[in-house]
Amino acid sequence: xxxxxxxxxxxxxxxxxLNNADASAKNAVLTNSAKxxxxxxxxxxxxxxxxxxxxxxxxxxxxxxxxxxxxxxxIEGMAKGLQQIALLEDPIGEVxxxxxxxxxxxxxxxxxxxxVIGIIYEARPNVTADAFGLCLKSGNxxxxxxxxxxxxxxxxxxxxxxxxxxxxxFPESCVQLVEDTSRESAVAMxxxxxxxxxxxxxxxxxxxxxxxxxxxxxxxxxxxxNCHVFVDKEADFDKAIAITLxxxxxxxxxxxxxxxxxxxxxxxxxxxxKMAEELAKKNVEMRGCPAVCSLVPQAIEATNEDxxxxxxxxxxxxxxxxSASDAIEHIHQHxxxxxxxxxxxxxxxxxxxxKEVDAAAVYVNASTRFTDGEEFGFGAEIGISTQKLHARGPxxxxxxxxxxxxxxxxxxxx
Amino acid sequence: xxxxxxxxxxxxxxxxxLNNADASAKNAVLTNSAKxxxxxxxxxxxxxxxxxxxxxxxxxxxxxxxxxxxxxxxIEGMAKGLQQIALLEDPIGEVxxxxxxxxxxxxxxxxxxxxVIGIIYEARPNVTADAFGLCLKSGNxxxxxxxxxxxxxxxxxxxxxxxxxxxxxFPESCVQLVEDTSRESAVAMxxxxxxxxxxxxxxxxxxxxxxxxxxxxxxxxxxxxNCHVFVDKEADFDKAIAITLxxxxxxxxxxxxxxxxxxxxxxxxxxxxKMAEELAKKNVEMRGCPAVCSLVPQAIEATNEDxxxxxxxxxxxxxxxxSASDAIEHIHQHxxxxxxxxxxxxxxxxxxxxKEVDAAAVYVNASTRFTDGEEFGFGAEIGISTQKLHARGPxxxxxxxxxxxxxxxxxxxx
Numbered sequence: 126x127x128x129x130x131x132x133x134x135x136x137x138x139x140x141x142x143l144n145n146a147d148a149s150a151k152n153a154v155l156t157n158s159a160k161x162x163x164x165x166x167x168x169x170x171x172x173x174x175x176x177x178x179x180x181x182x183x184x185x186x187x188x189x190x191x192x193x194x195x196x197x198x199x200i201e202g203m204a205k206g207l208q209q210i211a212l213l214e215d216p217i218g219e220v221x222x223x224x225x226x227x228x229x230x231x232x233x234x235x236x237x238x239x240x241v242i243g244i245i246y247e248a249r250p251n252v253t254a255d256a257f258g259l260c261l262k263s264g265n266x267x268x269x270x271x272x273x274x275x276x277x278x279x280x281x282x283x284x285x286x287x288x289x290x291x292x293x294x295f296p297e298s299c300v301q302l303v304e305d306t307s308r309e310s311a312v313a314m315x316x317x318x319x320x321x322x323x324x325x326x327x328x329x330x331x332x333x334x335x336x337x338x339x340x341x342x343x344x345x346x347x348x349x350x351n352c353h354v355f356v357d358k359e360a361d362f363d364k365a366i367a368i369t370l371x372x373x374x375x376x377x378x379x380x381x382x383x384x385x386x387x388x389x390x391x392x393x394x395x396x397x398x399k400m401a402e403e404l405a406k407k408n409v410e411m412r413g414c415p416a417v418c419s420l421v422p423q424a425i426e427a428t429n430e431d432x433x434x435x436x437x438x439x440x441x442x443x444x445x446x447x448s449a450s451d452a453i454e455h456i457h458q459h460x461x462x463x464x465x466x467x468x469x470x471x472x473x474x475x476x477x478x479x480k481e482v483d484a485a486a487v488y489v490n491a492s493t494r495f496t497d498g499e500e501f502g503f504g505a506e507i508g509i510s511t512q513k514l515h516a517r518g519p520x521x522x523x524x525x526x527x528x529x530x531x532x533x534x535x536x537x538x539x
Numbered sequence: 540x541x542x543x544x545x546x547x548x549x550x551x552x553x554x555x556x557l558n559n560a561d562a563s564a565k566n567a568v569l570t571n572s573a574k575x576x577x578x579x580x581x582x583x584x585x586x587x588x589x590x591x592x593x594x595x596x597x598x599x600x601x602x603x604x605x606x607x608x609x610x611x612x613x614i615e616g617m618a619k620g621l622q623q624i625a626l627l628e629d630p631i632g633e634v635x636x637x638x639x640x641x642x643x644x645x646x647x648x649x650x651x652x653x654x655v656i657g658i659i660y661e662a663r664p665n666v667t668a669d670a671f672g673l674c675l676k677s678g679n680x681x682x683x684x685x686x687x688x689x690x691x692x693x694x695x696x697x698x699x700x701x702x703x704x705x706x707x708x709f710p711e712s713c714v715q716l717v718e719d720t721s722r723e724s725a726v727a728m729x730x731x732x733x734x735x736x737x738x739x740x741x742x743x744x745x746x747x748x749x750x751x752x753x754x755x756x757x758x759x760x761x762x763x764x765n766c767h768v769f770v771d772k773e774a775d776f777d778k779a780i781a782i783t784l785x786x787x788x789x790x791x792x793x794x795x796x797x798x799x800x801x802x803x804x805x806x807x808x809x810x811x812x813k814m815a816e817e818l819a820k821k822n823v824e825m826r827g828c829p830a831v832c833s834l835v836p837q838a839i840e841a842t843n844e845d846x847x848x849x850x851x852x853x854x855x856x857x858x859x860x861x862s863a864s865d866a867i868e869h870i871h872q873h874x875x876x877x878x879x880x881x882x883x884x885x886x887x888x889x890x891x892x893x894k895e896v897d898a899a900a901v902y903v904n905a906s907t908r909f910t911d912g913e914e915f916g917f918g919a920e921i922g923i924s925t926q927k928l929h930a931r932g933p934x935x936x937x938x939x940x941x942x943x944x945x946x947x948x949x950x951x952x953x
Contacts, residue, residue, distance in 0.1 A: 141895075144894075343757070344757075480558075488946045491644055513736050514759075517944075528931055531900075531901050538906045538908070
């Protein structure tokens, strides 16, 4: 596909420039870009209106329409996001370790940009500015491919950003938008190995799986979270109730919300009615195993499918388990290796859960909702990786970098 | 494919076991496996003979036949390799950083196994024991798929290893061999996302590219090295000659050998005849740009193709460049981001080369031949990554691991 070939080449050149740019110059680009977004608010909103109009014509409404909508507040949010990224520490150039070998070679591992990062995303136009900011700060050129619903908004935002980038003395191709929003352009991007060093899909499970299955460019898989809270027999009930409620109801539509509650059989009779009472107050639909249903009148019977469902809603699957081992087994069979929590006061059980549970984030006595770049102190995040290669869990600037070995010699040969 | 499905499931179970195994138990498995290989030398050699016989029937000879051949010395080498891996530090369980957040959450990043690692390789049966050892020590189960030429040897080695593993109290499916060596089994392995966390191809460029292009399982690309030595105008000639000779001739058939010599124009007239004299003594064929040919009578004219060729032979492409910038530009256009060296006494030029050249290993005044796990002090390596995701350069045990966040709370909610 010609558009991608041309943009790929330009991105590679921009990446060379960015590799050599220092932190203060990159920060100036980010600050100038933030200002430009604010100054061009009217232009961006008028272009966004075109997207909203055609979406409404096509019968789009509710949350989907809301995700597409920009307001001056949201544009201000985008600008603030870029300013915050400017304040973060530059990860590039750090030498992670430097050792002298017996032959006198001094070998260090230096943090360097990835090069060119492709982002495939759906309808939210604010991802455009966000992804640009994180990529630029980490020294990477970026090629963005948003959804066709947001094409006018995305074009407007990228136009404003490119102008600000160029006026700051950087190549405007530090950020580029794929204007062809056909399925073909997405497929072509997944095969753009000559120009892309990394491809990150951001959006629903369908998009992510399509990219994982079809991309020959290295991918970081983000997203799906079928997360569990396990209430051990030695749990503090107050903590267990507060954490379960928070993990389920504070924001049920996100990947780090809990979907299943596992309860140790020894405390089920005492704990479950109390827990159910609080869940009922928050209008959470409870779907339980037979043991749960016998203790919780509000619960309806769960099917096997429930254990594998990411509801993203006020619904909670609930199961009584015989032991911590059974809880860990259930998590491994049904979890998506995202975020898993145990509530216990027992030291050995807690340490065992931390060691044995294979997930991006494993918690003792805290809500799964903390799996997030801001909460982890990264300042910003590009997504939450659920794969094991390269990055796992919330991905901040550091996760958008690679390394290279630098070797200082004085004539060594083998 | 049924064989892979069954082996994938077993490998996942073994991976759970390995995740929880401690270092001393894993080391005992490695030591017992080494002993078993030595004890079963006759059995392995007799199975290897079958492979050698059918290879000879099929007209295989020379280096290819040699790669397939096992001897008691080579089996001893395999056993020693396992013993050495047992002596290396276990990377698993290390907590890379642990910080307390303002809300009291204590968040650490723990090194954990990848899970299940697939290795696709070609005719060398010693890879079988080597890959098993590195995977087991780093807590990973492994599924091996070797070439059909070595199937009897590989089956014998894996049989011996599995028995030793089981007798050490570990599941024998810590290591498994794909016995179907058809093209279909390789393709099925590249799509085995449900069971494989990582796939590493080891072999020639053809194999590696096939895996990179077709695998939906995350891949680490290893291998191809079109490496350069750049002799700057401020080079020490003695170092430049020694390093170029070493990088080209010490072992020309490997990926970190140099393929092109770039020489700054200001010293070309003085340097090139001296260099050529030494290269001629080692019977290196020289292919030069017109400027080189005018200074070096032994040189023949290079074509454009030469700048992109990994000769893996006693052939050197040679080019005169106008500046360090031109050298860096040439490297980016023609290099494979493997190993690149500058020879210079100028501090600023050296630092600039280290920063700007985008390769897995960048050298000042040392031979590219040092890009190697042993030379870097890793004790052993599974390959040399030329991609930027996850691992870059020589991959030791640490590069075969992932991480997870462990979070200690005391009731925190959002």
